[in-house]
Amino acid sequence: MQQVKNIVIAGLGGQGVIKASDILADAAFRAGFDVKKSELHGMSQRGGSVSSDVRYGEGVLSPMVPPGEADVLLVLEATQVEINRPTLRAGGLLIGPDVIEPGALRNRKSLNVALLGALSTALEIDQAHWEAALHANLAEKLHAINEQAFALGREGAARHLGQ
Amino acid sequence: MLSGDDAVALGALHAGVRLGTGYPGTPSTEILETFDRIGGRAQWSPNEKVALEVACGSAFAGARTIVTMKHVGLNVAADALFTATHTDVDGGLVIVSADDPGMASSQNEQDNRHYGRAAAAPVLEPIDSQQAYDFTWLGLELSERWKIPVILRLTTRVCHAKTVVRPRAPHQDDSALRFRRDVPARVMIPAFAKPAHRRLRQKLAEITAWNEAEGPIEEHRGNRELGIVATGVAAVHAREAAPDACQLTIGLTYPLPLERIRAFAASVDRLVVIEEGDPVLVDSLRAAGIDAEGKAEQYRFGELNVARVRRILARDTSPESEPPAGKPPELCPGCSHRAVFETLRDLDCIVSGDIGCYTLGVLPPFSAMDTCVCMGASVGVGLGLRHVLPEDEARRVVSVIGDSTFVHSGLTGIAEMVYNPPATGHVVLILDNATTAMTGQQEHPGTGRLLDHSPTKRISFESVCESMGVDNVHVLDLHRNADGLRPLLEELLARDETSVVITRQPCVLAAPKIRLYEKAAAEQAECAAATQD
Numbered sequence: 063m064q065q066v067k068n069i070v071i072a073g074l075g076g077q078g079v080i081k082a083s084d085i086l087a088d089a090a091f092r093a094g095f096d097v098k099k100s101e102l103h104g105m106s107q108r109g110g111s112v113s114s115d116v117r118y119g120e121g122v123l124s125p126m127v128p129p130g131e132a133d134v135l136l137v138l139e140a141t142q143v144e145i146n147r148p149t150l151r152a153g154g155l156l157i158g159p160d161v162i163e164p165g166a167l168r169n170r171k172s173l174n175v176a177l178l179g180a181l182s183t184a185l186e187i188d189q190a191h192w193e194a195a196l197h198a199n200l201a202e203k204l205h206a207i208n209e210q211a212f213a214l215g216r217e218g219a220a221r222h223l224g225q
Numbered sequence: 226m227l228s229g230d231d232a233v234a235l236g237a238l239h240a241g242v243r244l245g246t247g248y249p250g251t252p253s254t255e256i257l258e259t260f261d262r263i264g265g266r267a268q269w270s271p272n273e274k275v276a277l278e279v280a281c282g283s284a285f286a287g288a289r290t291i292v293t294m295k296h297v298g299l300n301v302a303a304d305a306l307f308t309a310t311h312t313d314v315d316g317g318l319v320i321v322s323a324d325d326p327g328m329a330s331s332q333n334e335q336d337n338r339h340y341g342r343a344a345a346a347p348v349l350e351p352i353d354s355q356q357a358y359d360f361t362w363l364g365l366e367l368s369e370r371w372k373i374p375v376i377l378r379l380t381t382r383v384c385h386a387k388t389v390v391r392p393r394a395p396h397q398d399d400s401a402l403r404f405r406r407d408v409p410a411r412v413m414i415p416a417f418a419k420p421a422h423r424r425l426r427q428k429l430a431e432i433t434a435w436n437e438a439e440g441p442i443e444e445h446r447g448n449r450e451l452g453i454v455a456t457g458v459a460a461v462h463a464r465e466a467a468p469d470a471c472q473l474t475i476g477l478t479y480p481l482p483l484e485r486i487r488a489f490a491a492s493v494d495r496l497v498v499i500e501e502g503d504p505v506l507v508d509s510l511r512a513a514g515i516d517a518e519g520k521a522e523q524y525r526f527g528e529l530n531v532a533r534v535r536r537i538l539a540r541d542t543s544p545e546s547e548p549p550a551g552k553p554p555e556l557c558p559g560c561s562h563r564a565v566f567e568t569l570r571d572l573d574c575i576v577s578g579d580i581g582c583y584t585l586g587v588l589p590p591f592s593a594m595d596t597c598v599c600m601g602a603s604v605g606v607g608l609g610l611r612h613v614l615p616e617d618e619a620r621r622v623v624s625v626i627g628d629s630t631f632v633h634s635g636l637t638g639i640a641e642m643v644y645n646p647p648a649t650g651h652v653v654l655i656l657d658n659a660t661t662a663m664t665g666q667q668e669h670p671g672t673g674r675l676l677d678h679s680p681t682k683r684i685s686f687e688s689v690c691e692s693m694g695v696d697n698v699h700v701l702d703l704h705r706n707a708d709g710l711r712p713l714l715e716e717l718l719a720r721d722e723t724s725v726v727i728t729r730q731p732c733v734l735a736a737p738k739i740r741l742y743e744k745a746a747a748e749q750a751e752c753a754a755a756t757q758d
Contacts, residue, residue: 074552087387091226098353099226100386102329111551123465125353125386125458128531129548145549 066119067185068127071174072146073138075109078174081199082136083114085178089195090118093187100125113146134184136177155184161218172211175200179215180223227390229383232354233291233321234259236361239395243288243316244268246276248633249664250295251330252384253323257293258667261677269667269676272600272633273298277305277320284318284374285411287402289365296324296337297599301634306374307344311421313372313410317365320346323379326501327528330663332580332599334526336502337378341479345425347432348376348479349441350457354388356441360476362393363441367477371428372410378478380501382458382528433480441476442485451538452493454486454510454517456500459529463499466534478506483513490515497538501529556585561658561730564707565625566591572714574623575614577607579635581627582663582732583656594625601626601634604642604653611647619649620718626653629661629669631686636693642723643694650696650722652714655686658732659739666735678738680746686727696722703730 069086073079080101087099101114115127127149135150136157137143143158150156159173161180167173175196182192192212200208227235233256237245245260245267247253261267270276273294280292294302299322306320322340325331341348349364351357357379364375409417436442443460451470455463460474473489475481490496490510497518498507507519520537523545529537536545556562566586569576570593578584578594579602587594596606607624614622626635635655642651661667668674673683690698697717701709710728717724731739 075554084387087226091389096389097226098386098388100382102327102381102385109552109557110554113551122388123461124531125382125388125461126530130532142551145551148546148548 066117066122068132068151069116069134069136069181070113070127070132070146070149071116071136071138072111072113072142073174074142075112077112077138078171079112079114079138082138082174082178083116085175085192085195085199086116086181087118088198089187089191090116092191092194095119096122098122098125111142111145113149134181136181138173138177155223157181157184157219157223161222162214163218166214166218167211169207169211172204172208175208176211176215176218179212180219181215182212183216183219183223226387227354227358228255228385228387229351229354229357229379230255230323230385231259232357232390233293233361233377233379234263234265235390235392236358237291237319238263238265239392240317240362240365241289241396241398242291242365244280244283245291245293246270246279246283247293247321248273248276248298249629249661249667250298250323251664252325252381253293253295253298253321253379254664254667255384256291256321257676260291267676269669271670273302274305277302277309280318280320281305281309281312281314281374284314284316284368285312286404287315289317289369289398291319291321291361293321294323295331296322296335297331297333298322299337299340300335301600303340303344306340306346308413308418309374310345311413311418311425313407314368314374315372315405317368318374319361319364319368319377320374321377321379323381323384324502325381327381329381332597334502336505337376338478338505339503341376341378345429346374346376346479347429347477348378349476350378350478351383351476352458352460352474353383353386354390356476357383358390358392360441367432371432373425373428373432378457380457386458429480432477433482436477436480436482437485440482440485442482443472443474443476444489445472445474447471449492450494452489452496454489454496454498454506456506459499459501459534462529462531462534465531467538475506481506481509483510483515486510487513487515490517499529499534499537553588554585555588556582557733559733561703561728561732562586562656563591564703564710565654565656565728566593568710568714569593569623569625572711572718573621575610575618575621577603577610577622577624579603579624579626579630580663581630581656583625583627586625599634600630601638604635604638607653608638608642608645608647608651611649611651616649619647622651623714623718624651624653626655627662628655628657628659628671628686629667631655632670632684636689639690639693639695639725646723648721650720650724652717652724652726655725655727657686657727657729658735659729660732660735662732662735666732666738674742678742680749686725690725695725697724698727699724700727700729703728
């Protein structure tokens, strides 16, 4: 079985963590991978910590990323980095909100998609699948602003992550 | 890609389910919402017991039916369940029980597989969304074949994980339904229930034989040194934790295919049962004389994952590292419950609480809740406290219940308060935020809107309480007069009378949507009036 790619997206309720993981899972599915994603709903929507696991590859079994086995940890809120760090494997990639310059986003609500842009530079999923996933998971009036945010994230990644 | 909840909804639609009923509860809520959105007929009931009763009627009439609830909801519906299994259903009846191991959003982590054995209902346990889809369909078919309600037991990680689903061609059944009288199979008086119990055991024996021969069992052959018997999402954790082991994944876990498992056990050197929650499966195997190894007690608590299954297989009982605590949830900024709990804290009330967002009133900065047991318990527990505490303490006791919870299980508490009033009287606060907020803003009989948010009749809490004989019934608009709560409570707490205070202010998350629903309803009413002219 081919290696499964493990990504954990974390933040606070209301930041769009689940939306981001929906878009990532959809993009990976469009790229032809088996995909599973899971998270806990419910009380977390009242402003508490939220995290979502996305796994893709040839064949995925468990829907949860085992602790210490995330290839990428993407965090939308600086205060949530440390509590989620144990999910990251040694040598794994951390993408935090500092990848995006403060004030660079037209709307702070699109931070989730901007960080997906940064994430996209580290994954083997074609740009076309990302675009299709963005369109499928967001209302049409939000497409333009989120496409800009995604592009901004890709630029931020080039600067911050040295890719 | 579908969540397990959405897969159940799609499976129900494709299998020709004519009615879906239920009461909202994480992680089951999305099933009926999705079923409605994709074209099914779905409705919220006041509580799970009523939902199951409506579902029974629908199935008695020959319609394929599903009823959805969270694990604790099945406790409420248990009275109906335990006798419904003795009846003959004509249409398939699937009872979806969504368990919450790890208590992501629940008051306990009970394991509803026990209900299968206790109520004599077959239990199907899917491992992912594909099986959630397939087993919804299979459950309806088994239910019709043996005329027995079937439990579809999901867990949080099946409900809310998204996995790939390949749907089948929808089942077409537009046949007209007609009532078929079958008194011995539907009227459970002792004369009919005695033979019905024997019939029920016969049905289970036949289902066991079917499960042995052609039940939903997946066998993976590997190295015979280790054999795993697993159920539910734990089965995929196990496949990943021990990819080289032999594994038998059981889909219909009550009644069990014990001979199939016995043969599997004989084919491996070491047999380990991997199941989330209570040792239900392993105990059944041992009772049948199958030498099976279970998990250490520490793994009964919380969800399993690949890492924990590895530990179970390695018989590792060393303490597990606690994951770092995240930021706890809190009442939203601008939430109408805030003013209430600030007042209760400032008055030093003894607060008998209930289930909902407002349970967060227990946390700082409010720290204003002293008990929380189950849906509706606030009223009864508050009365019990009042009956036996000394007068100075009894006078400080207040029951706090939300609007949806009040309809669900609060009405009988009010009847108790009127019937057995404590010497110091009592005060019940109904926090009416015009929605079932906690589970994601679902409608209920007190909102005046149906599951799809279209208008229906609304139950007036103040009229109900007045007609039941409560001495003082007050309605307070928190938006306009939050300051009025404290003097009103002080006055009522000093009286030896029964009082209900209904505080009103829509949930901040629901308010914008409620305005849209109301606007749509007004436009519709205008249209209808214009047509009549």
